[in-house]
Amino acid sequence: xxxxxxxxxxxxxxxxxxxxxxxxxxxxxxxxxxxxxxxxxxxxxxxxxxxxxxxxxxxxxxxxxxxxxxxxxxxxxxxxxxxxxxxxxxxxxxxxxxxxxxxxxxxxxxxxxxxxxxxxxxxxxxxxxxxxxxxxxxxxxxxxxxxxxxxxxxxxxxxxxxxxxxxxxxxxxxxxxxxxxxxxxxxxxxxxxxxxxxxxxxxxxxxxxxxxxxxxxxxxxxxxxxxxxxxxxxxxxxxxxxxxxxxxxxxxxx
Numbered sequence: 001x002x003x004x005x006x007x008x009x010x011x012x013x014x015x016x017x018x019x020x021x022x023x024x025x026x027x028x029x030x031x032x033x034x035x036x037x038x039x040x041x042x043x044x045x046x047x048x049x050x051x052x053x054x055x056x057x058x059x060x061x062x063x064x065x066x067x068x069x070x071x072x073x074x075x076x077x078x079x080x081x082x083x084x085x086x087x088x089x090x091x092x093x094x095x096x097x098x099x100x101x102x103x104x105x106x107x108x109x110x111x112x113x114x115x116x117x118x119x120x121x122x123x124x125x126x127x128x129x130x131x132x133x134x135x136x137x138x139x140x141x142x143x144x145x146x147x148x149x150x151x152x153x154x155x156x157x158x159x160x161x162x163x164x165x166x167x168x169x170x171x172x173x174x175x176x177x178x179x180x181x182x183x184x185x186x187x188x189x190x191x192x193x194x195x196x197x198x199x200x201x202x203x204x205x206x207x208x209x210x211x212x213x214x215x216x217x218x219x220x221x222x223x224x225x226x227x228x229x230x231x232x233x234x235x236x237x238x239x240x241x242x243x244x245x246x247x248x249x250x251x252x253x254x
Contacts, residue, residue, distance in 0.1 A: 004076065005094040009110075015043060016094050020108050023052055040113055047113035048093060051075070055106050065103020071179040072097060072107035078178040079111065085149045088142075088174040090114050090162075114174055116162035124158050124200045133208060135163060135171050140212040142173040147192045150184035157198045189220055190228065197232035206230050 005013055019027070019041050027039035027050065035054045040047050053071050056064055064070050069077075072095040079092035093110035122129055123136055139161070146153060153160075155177050162174040187195075200206065210226035217225065 002097040049113040051109045053107045061103035072109040074179040075109040120161045121158035137212045140209045144216045152182040154180040193228040194232045197236040
């Protein structure tokens with residue numbers, strides 16, 4: 001077992017190990033996916049979010065065991081980097097990797113649970129959501145801050161930003177599902193717009209986002225920002241629907 005714990009939680013080492021040993025039989029299920037499971041566990045006077053990564057196939061056990069950083073470690077490391085740069089994400093607590101002579105077996109990432117008011121997905125699904133435009137504009141400011149810090153969040157999709165309302169209609173944004181990121185000294189305009197392409201298929205939302213982004217990014221006009229942001233969004237949607245159609249066709253044949 002390889003266990004790395006944030007100094008704040010060193011005293012909870014035994015509890016964290018116990019959680020992994022009883023992961024399948026206890027805890028509150030938050031997400032039961034094909035690849036990973038997320039559960040909530042009590043820890044002293046707080047709640048901990050535990051993401052259990054699926055045991056890789058044999059080849060990937062070797063790759064992650066000897067040649068590549070595990071998703072659990074990357075999640076922990078990237079969360080630490082985000083917080084250092086002032087970017088919202090649930091506070092990292094620890095990660096655990098269980099290995100064998102073949103390589104990586106099961107692994108877990110622990111973070112503080114955030115009880116959010118919504119995710120970005122609600123903005124896409126419910127256009128009448130209260131404060132919709134305010135939340136969308138503040139989210140765009142959050143994305144601009146990401147880009148200014150050279151952070152390319154590769155899983156920048158609707159469900160991976162938690163949103164929490166504070167006082168005076170100010171909202172806080174927290175990135176989750178952190179294991180796929182690139183860090184750059186500087187992000188090009190093209191990469192910035194491509195990074196926003198997976199968030200919404202709605203043109204009216206892209207119009208608001210491009211208007212807000214243009215207030216902050218002075219190198220391009222609002223029209224240039226909208227044209228590329230919408231172009232990248234349309235390209236992603238076309239690719240996504242083509243892939244879904246192929247999956248449906250294949251499954252129907254089966």
